[in-house]
Amino acid sequence: FAITERPDTTASHLLQGRAVLIVDRSPGALVGPMNFVSFFQTVDDYSVRWLVGSFVRLLRFAGFFIAVFTPSLYIAMISFHYEVIPLQLLLSVGESRERVPFPPIIEAFVMELVLEMLREAGVRLPAPIGQTIGIVGGIVIGQAAVQAGIVSNIMVIVVAVTAISSFIIPNIEMSAGVRLLRFPMMLMAFAFGMVGIIIGMMVIIIHLLTLESLGNPYGSPISPLRISDMKDTFIRLPVWLMKKRPISVGPRQLRRQGSAKKRGDDE
Structure with missing residues (x-):
């Protein structure tokens, strides 16, 4: 399920054929059924040209893979597969790690845990102070850790790229899942x-x-493959081409837009 506090997002999910549950005294609406791809879609995608919306959506999917696999790729290449790194880059990595006394896994875990603590501290503090703590804390701690020889410069870059990539994901539940999968x-x-x-x-x-999710496959429309729903998956085609709701959410009425005919959805 997805939780949203935005009325426009809730209306967009209703337009796609999903059900919305609103509970008294709760600021968020519960939306279902959801699939994996829908957590990368936002209502803002349909307010811009389809080329811009498709590009931003591809960026989100790329950010998902970068956020999940970049720290683990760094550890694997430094520990096992250093031969795949170009020679000049390998010399630079070796030079930055010559003073680091810890193996890459300890180095990565320390930096990732510090990043998560900074992120949580920024959320709990008032907005102006939280942003300052996040920026200043990240710069000061990262620079001090490198100068002290606790972590390498490459590890700081990897953690920064991972954090930025996780921020691209628009849904907070999916972003939290990505943060946990890294470890x-x-x-x-x-x-x-x-x-x-x-x-x-x-x-x-x-x-x-x-x-x-409510009896609908979470991997749809990729598995099971539904070609008609691929118009609004990794890329977003023009709205006038999406006259029917996605089959993967099991809508009661298939037609989303177009001329209203008395014979129903079959025409």
Whole structure:
């Protein structure tokens, strides 16, 4: 399910054929059924040209993979597969890590935990103070950690790229899931290298494909494949081409827009 406090987002989900549950004294509306792709869609995608909306949506999917796999790829390449790194970059990485006394897994876990604490501290504080704490804390702690030899410059870059990528995901529940997935993926990379990353990715995909939301497959429209719903998945085609609601949400009425005919949705 998805929780939203925006009326326009709620209306957009209703237009797509989903059900919305509003509970008294709760600021959020519960939306279902949801699938994996719908957590990367926003109502703002339909307020701009389809090329711009498609580009931003592709950025979100790319940010998802970067946020989940970048720290684990760093650990795997430094620990096991350093031969895949170009020579000049490998020399730069070795130079930045020569003073670091910890293995890459400890280095990554320390920086990721510090980042999560800074993020949580910024949420709990008032908005102006929270933004200041996040920016100043990240810069000061990162620079001090590098100068003290606790972490390397490359690790700071990896953590920064991972944080930015997780911020791209528009849904807070999906963003929280991505933040949690990074840690077991880092452990798998530390234990088995690229093989561990591939195994972890396969486990994630299998788990997603076995989930259901109100009886609808969570992996739809990718698995099971529904070609008609691919118009609004990884890219968003023009609105005038999407005259029917997505089949993957199980709508009671299939027609979303177009001329109203008495014979129903079949025409």
